[in-house]
Amino acid sequence: MKLKIQYFALLKDQRGLDKETVDSEANTPESLYAELVAMHGFTLPQSALKVAVNDDFSSWGQALKEGDNVVFIPPVAGG
Amino acid sequence: MSDNATDSFLISSEPLQLEALKQHLLDAHAGALATFEGWVRNHNEGQAVEQLEYSSYPALANKEGQRIVEEAFQKFDIDAAIARHRVGLLPIGGIAVWVGVSAAHRGAAFDACRYIIEEIKGRVPIWKKEYYSSGATDWINCHQRA
Numbered sequence: 001m002k003l004k005i006q007y008f009a010l011l012k013d014q015r016g017l018d019k020e021t022v023d024s025e026a027n028t029p030e031s032l033y034a035e036l037v038a039m040h041g042f043t044l045p046q047s048a049l050k051v052a053v054n055d056d057f058s059s060w061g062q063a064l065k066e067g068d069n070v071v072f073i074p075p076v077a078g079g
Numbered sequence: 080m081s082d083n084a085t086d087s088f089l090i091s092s093e094p095l096q097l098e099a100l101k102q103h104l105l106d107a108h109a110g111a112l113a114t115f116e117g118w119v120r121n122h123n124e125g126q127a128v129e130q131l132e133y134s135s136y137p138a139l140a141n142k143e144g145q146r147i148v149e150e151a152f153q154k155f156d157i158d159a160a161i162a163r164h165r166v167g168l169l170p171i172g173g174i175a176v177w178v179g180v181s182a183a184h185r186g187a188a189f190d191a192c193r194y195i196i197e198e199i200k201g202r203v204p205i206w207k208k209e210y211y212s213s214g215a216t217d218w219i220n221c222h223q224r225a
Contacts, residue, residue, distance in 0.1 A: 008136050009206035010221040044221065052204075055138040071136055075220035078133070078164055078205030079117045079176050079196060 001066040003032065009074045014042055029053065030060040033072055048075055088144025088162045090137045090205070095163050095177050106158040109181035113188035115196050117176035119169045123219070127212040133166045133175060136204040140164070147198040155191040157182040162195055164205055 003026070006019045026032035029051040036042060050073040051058050064070070097116075104112060119131045148160050162178040169175055178195045182188040199205075207219045 006136070008134060008204070009208070010218040013218070048221075052136070052139050055142070057139070057143075071139070073136065073139075073204050074206060074218070076200075076202065076204055077207040077219040078135075078203050079200035 001064070003064060004067070004069045005032075005036075006069065006071045008071070010044060011042060011072055011074055015040055027064055028061050029058060029064065029070055029072075032064065032070060033060075036072075044072075044074055049073055086141070086145065087148035087160060088141060088164075088199075090135045090140050090144075090166055091163050092165070092167050095165065095174050097174075097177060100161055100163065100177060100179060103161050104159045104179050104181040106181050108183060109158045110183050111185040111188040112179065112181045113185065113192040114180075115176075115178040115192050116174050117196070119171050119173045119175055121171045123209055126209070128171070128209050129212055130171065130210045131169045131173075131175070132208040132210070133164070133169065134206050134208070135164070135166050137166075140204045143203045144199060147195055147202065150198070151180070151191040151195050154194065155180075155182070155187040156184075157187050157191045160191060160195065162199065164199065164203070166205070 002021055003024050004021050007015045012018050024032055024035060026035050033046050051060060052071040053062060054069050121128050151160050158181045160180045164176045178192050180188045180191045209217050
């Protein structure tokens with residue numbers, strides 16, 4: 001299914017893109033991130049990230065559906 | 080990005096207008112105003128910093144920031160609260176974040192102000208890239224030198 005991904009901060013630098021649409025077999029954010037790590041060599045482990053689906057925080061095991069917008073959130077550093 | 084007085088928290092790509100923000104907190108019931116300003120400093124962990132770049136995931140950052148301010152209203156006896164966080168390139172001395180809380184009494188104003196800034200730092204999807212005098216850069220908290 002097609003999934004939209006937005007990248008921020010270190011992930012954006014490592015991907016060289018701020019967003020893309022992927023055709024993925026992954027049915028959860030956890031398996032999607034594992035796919036992306038294998039493809040792009042992201043250095044942040046899943047344990048350092050949070051994930052958002054359709055602009056709200058989500059669990060790693062949530063079922064993804066066609067057209068979902070997924071964002072992997074690196075450790076935050078506001079202030 | 081234009082500022083809207085009805086939003087308790089907003090990401091802003093423009094310099095923060097402190098006097099205008101303070102106007103949102105005026106309340107005849109309030110006897111105290113506590114504010115916090117986060118400034119860009121010229122050093123971090125032993126390295127000389129030249130400037131900072133903040134970026135955010137605005138769709139979620141604004142929601143989460145507004146949730147934090149709502150929580151402050153539930154936890155503390157306050158009259159008004161507002162917070163703003165900058166994104167973009169900021170020079171040394173620039174104001175990166177501003178929190179203001181008015182309340183009948185100073186204790187609740189201080190406590191709520193501190194709660195809001197601590198939660199913003201811990202939860203809101205905002206990232207900080209430091210530009211060092213050496214020419215190197217680093218995304219803070221991402222544990223990787225580039």
